Amino acid sequence: MIKQLDLSEQYSRLNPEILDRIRQVFETQHFVMGNHVAEFEAACADYLGAKHAIAVASGSDSLLLALMALGIRPGDKVITSSFTFFATASAITRLGGIPVFVDIDPLTFNMSVAALEQALKKHRSVRAVLPVHLYGRSADMEGIMKLARKYGVRVVEDAAQAFGARTRFRGTYRKAGTTGDMGCFSFYPTKNLGGAGDGGMIVTDNGRLAALLRTLRVHGSPKRYLHTHLGINSRLDALQAVVLSVKLGHIEQWNHTRMELAKRYNELFAGAGLSTAVTCPDVPEDMTHIFHQYTVRLKNRDSVRQSLQEAGIGSEVYYPLPLHLQPVFRYLGQGRGSLRETELAAKQVLSLPLYPEMTVDQQVQVVEAFGRIRSAGAPGAGAGPGLRHTP
Numbered sequence: 001m002i003k004q005l006d007l008s009e010q011y012s013r014l015n016p017e018i019l020d021r022i023r024q025v026f027e028t029q030h031f032v033m034g035n036h037v038a039e040f041e042a043a044c045a046d047y048l049g050a051k052h053a054i055a056v057a058s059g060s061d062s063l064l065l066a067l068m069a070l071g072i073r074p075g076d077k078v079i080t081s082s083f084t085f086f087a088t089a090s091a092i093t094r095l096g097g098i099p100v101f102v103d104i105d106p107l108t109f110n111m112s113v114a115a116l117e118q119a120l121k122k123h124r125s126v127r128a129v130l131p132v133h134l135y136g137r138s139a140d141m142e143g144i145m146k147l148a149r150k151y152g153v154r155v156v157e158d159a160a161q162a163f164g165a166r167t168r169f170r171g172t173y174r175k176a177g178t179t180g181d182m183g184c185f186s187f188y189p190t191k192n193l194g195g196a197g198d199g200g201m202i203v204t205d206n207g208r209l210a211a212l213l214r215t216l217r218v219h220g221s222p223k224r225y226l227h228t229h230l231g232i233n234s235r236l237d238a239l240q241a242v243v244l245s246v247k248l249g250h251i252e253q254w255n256h257t258r259m260e261l262a263k264r265y266n267e268l269f270a271g272a273g274l275s276t277a278v279t280c281p282d283v284p285e286d287m288t289h290i291f292h293q294y295t296v297r298l299k300n301r302d303s304v305r306q307s308l309q310e311a312g313i314g315s316e317v318y319y320p321l322p323l324h325l326q327p328v329f330r331y332l333g334q335g336r337g338s339l340r341e342t343e344l345a346a347k348q349v350l351s352l353p354l355y356p357e358m359t360v361d362q363q364v365q366v367v368e369a370f371g372r373i374r375s376a377g378a379p380g381a382g383a384g385p386g387l388r389h390t391p
């Protein structure tokens with residue numbers, strides 16, 4: 001039995017340290033915000049290379065607050081990806097904004113810069129662009145920032161899946177979330193830096209936005225019982241901050257290991273003669289893809305997933321129904337067929353087990369299971385519209 005994500009090994013190693021830090025929180029009885037949270041913010045800002053880090057209650061809130069800080073109002077358009085988690089777009093609509101979904105690049109699964117340019121040319125009243133660094137790979141920030149400056153729009157990065165990912169930007173390497181106006185992170189337990197509950201963070205180099213975000217997260221209150229803005233309640237717990245502080249010390253190593261595991265999967269699939277049947281993800285040389293998800297493409301995804309499940313191997317589909325086709329967003333009028341690559345990816349993607357503690361043996365078992373599905377002639381094993389035939 002190999003789970004898609006298994007954190008038990010990680011926690012059994014870290015538990016003594018984490019439990020000790022949790023005991024300290026109980027001793028101080030400072031449960032919400034406070035010193036532990038401030039320390040974690042400073043450590044995040046330092047690690048990511050941003051001037052300011054503002055901790056909030058969830059990744060969803062980080063997106064909402066970032067758009068609130070930009071002053072997104074009813075009728076404002078925000079260009080984003082449809083191939084992402086729901087929270088990316090609901091942050092826009094909760095403020096009355098209108099998401100404009102653009103198609104993805106099929107190799108990276110991230111917003112296509114060409115599609116972004118078309119949308120910027122076509123739409124009036126675009127206020128911001130919200131790229132997503134899906135599966136741990138940075139979107140093309142160089143291309144996106146160039147267009148954003150040209151058209152005078154702001155950029156909020158959804159880096160919920162890419163804590164610590166690196167990308168080339170204007171001749172240097174920068175971490176995901178630090179090249180736009182603001183970068184948003186989630187510490188949901190399954191993320192590559194995950195807490196023991198909900199949590200999120202916004203980073204920015206802009207002092208004015210940072211101060212505004214610090215006010216907005218506490219009911220728009222810059223000081224006690226004075227309210228200058230209509231904010232929300234979105235604070236990080238000290239318990240989450242200490243768990244995350246302990247884990248932050250390991251993130252660089254974990255991210256490195258994730259990339260090594262992804263490379264090894266690719267080699268194992270190639271070695272097993274499965275490269276034509278299973279389209280493995282691109283492992284880029286000029287950036288650090290942290291493989292929050294290791295996602296392959298399969299023509300007959302659903303039956304392969306079923307067979308894997310029967311073989312005791314977990315997998316997940318991120319995401320089976322793109323946002324432009326969700327019932328709640330039907331009113332936006334971007335119907336089926338409007339985003340070709342997004343709709344195709346939603347039918348073909350499958351994320352396989354990957355976590356830093358995974359062993360070579362486990363990876364071999366996953367790949368062998370694919371080999372068995374194929375040779376057994378099970379549905380999806382090269383049949384019909386399923387996996388591609390090898391000649």
Ligand SMILES: *Cc1c(COP(=O)(O)O)cnc(C)c1O
Binds near residue numbers: 059061199200
């Ligand atoms: C997880 C996630 C979010 C939301 O984060 P929460 O902490 O669960 O609220 C937003 N966007 C993307 C791309 C995510 O993966």
